Amino acid sequence: MQPSDMGSLMETLGRDALGQLQLRRFQMVLERMLGTNVFYSEKFGTVGVTRPNDVSSWEDFSKLPFTTKKELSADQAGNPPYGSNLSFPRDEYVKIHQTSGTTGEPLRCLDTEESWDWWAECWATVFRAAGVGPSDRVFYGFSFGPFIGFWSSYEGAKKVGALAFPGGGMSSFQRLKAIMANDITVLVCTPTYALHLAEVAEQEGIDVAGSSVHTTIHAGEPGAGLPATRARIQRAWGAKTYDHAGATEVGAWGFECGEQTGLHVNEGEFIVEIIDPASGEPAEEGEVVITNLGRPGYPVIxxxxxxxxxxxxxxxxxxxxxxxxDGGVIGRVDDVMIVRGINVFPSAIENILRSVPEIGEFAVDIYRTAELDDMVIRIEVPRGAPEEVAAAAENAIRNALTLRARVEAVEFGTLPRFDLKARRFTDHR
Ligand SMILES: [Zn+2]
Known part of the structure; x- marks a missing residue:
């Protein structure tokens, strides 16, 4: 029997059968785009793929060239305003979103009515797995703009019958009041913002841990998969915290189940591969490569x-x-920093700092002085003795990473706050 937190029988299929279905669906995507989608028709033409049947096995699939964001951006710049990765006449598209543009010009992506509905279905999978249904009231702590993040979630809420409250254009205090007044049960926002809201609640004397919020779902940046960050959000909100992963170009591809044994990939709608970023060969740990199966009008393969x-x-x-x-998205393939010869991942530093309960917001800067690398971590200590907490953090980092960092306590409220794509790490070298 199918458990109630699943929307589709696909979720329990044997892996061979699942693979066959994915391949068949992939051929259906090819059927609808080869010939009309200039970007992919040209790209695949170079490897002799011109008909859906040219990809009839996983071996055929593995010979298809990768797609990069750089390529999509260059294509958009060369064929403004939307690029040539469009399979249908432009009039068939009804939604436009763009990436946040943290690494260059924003990439604009279009959806048809069909693929917008697909986005919502993918989010329904996220909600069902987190046990969210008709009795729930979902609050979005997010400034609704052209970033797709929470729009698709907002659409998805109706698929599971939940009531959706858009929290755009409000201050954090107004959002907290809305959460309390509407007996909100589910909070959807970035992990950073969930912590920030809890911080504001504490200052304002609002008891969010005792509120009706029983579930928080996080997207927009990794973090909810980090054990210490997750524990902190759960404690602050008195709720169960779920991680999610998605991207404007790709779709809402990752979700967590109640067992929380890692981030599930929605393989009914996406094909996932992991590769060694240097060689492009399959790997157990490495870069996540994704193919979407429900967005033929703007596919990524x-x-x-x-x-x-x-x-x-x-x-x-x-x-x-x-x-x-395992452990969700651990970070970005290019975000490893080499400090004094040691490989340091920002997620590792975050996990350590989040496990010191007295530390609030933090910022990490790396400098090079006299040929030596210096990591300087500024922390806010809303309660507790700042000097002692800083010393404890220095120790924790030295023990975990064999790395000496200078930790300085700064005045509460002086470090930047983020509601999307937190940027706490700056490499000045
Ligand atoms: Zn599971």
Whole structure:
């Protein structure tokens, strides 16, 4: 029997059968785009793929070239305003969103009515797996703009019958009042913002841990998969915290089940691969490569997400056969920093700092002085003795990473706050 938190029988299919279905669906995507989608027709023409039947096995699939964000951006710049990765006449598209543009010009992506509905279905999978349904009231702590993040979630809420409250254009205090007044049960926002809201609540004397919020779902940036960050959000909100992963170019591809044994990939709608970012060969841990199966009007095929993760394919205790990313998205493939000869991942530093309960917001700067690398971490200590907390953080980092960092406590409220794509790490070298 199918558990109630699943929307589709696909979720428990044997992996061979699932693979066959994915391949068949991929051919259906090819059928609808080859010939009309200039970007992919030209790209695949170079490897002799001109008909859907040219990809009839996983071996054929593995010979398809990867797609990068750089390529999509160059294509958009060369064919303004939307590029040539469009399979249908422009009039068929009804939604436009764009990437946040943190690494260059924003990339504009279009959806048809059909693919917008697909986005919502993918989010329904996220909600069902987190146990969200008709009795829930979902609040979005997000400034609704052209970034797709929470729009698709907002659409998805209606698929599971939940009531959706858009929290755009409000201050954090106004959002908190709305959460309390509407007996909100589910908070959807970035992990950073969930912590910030809890911080404001504490200053204002609002008891969010005692509120009706029983579930928080996080997207827009990694973090909810980090054990210490997750524990902190759960404690602050008195709720169960779920991680999610998605991208404007790709779709809402990752979700967590109640067992929380990693981030499931929605393999009914996406093909996931992990590659060694240097060689492009399959790997257990490396760069996440994704192909979407429900967006034929703006497909991405073997798309290099830049996300770093480790793939696990054994069955989950929840009953799903969908693969999982162990610990979620661990970071970006290009975000490793070499400090004094040691490889340091920002996620590792975040996890350490979040496990010191007295530390609030933080910022990390790396400098080079006299040929030596210096890592300076500024922390806010809303409660507790700042000097002692800074010393404890220095110790924790030295023990975990054998790295000496200088930790300085700064005045509360002086470090930047973020509601999307937090940027706490700056390499000045
Ligand atoms: Zn599971």
């Amino acid at each position: 073997r798309y290099r997400t830049g996300d770093r993760a480790r793939l696990v394919t054994d069955p989950c205790p929840c009953g799903r056969t969908y693969a999982r990313l």
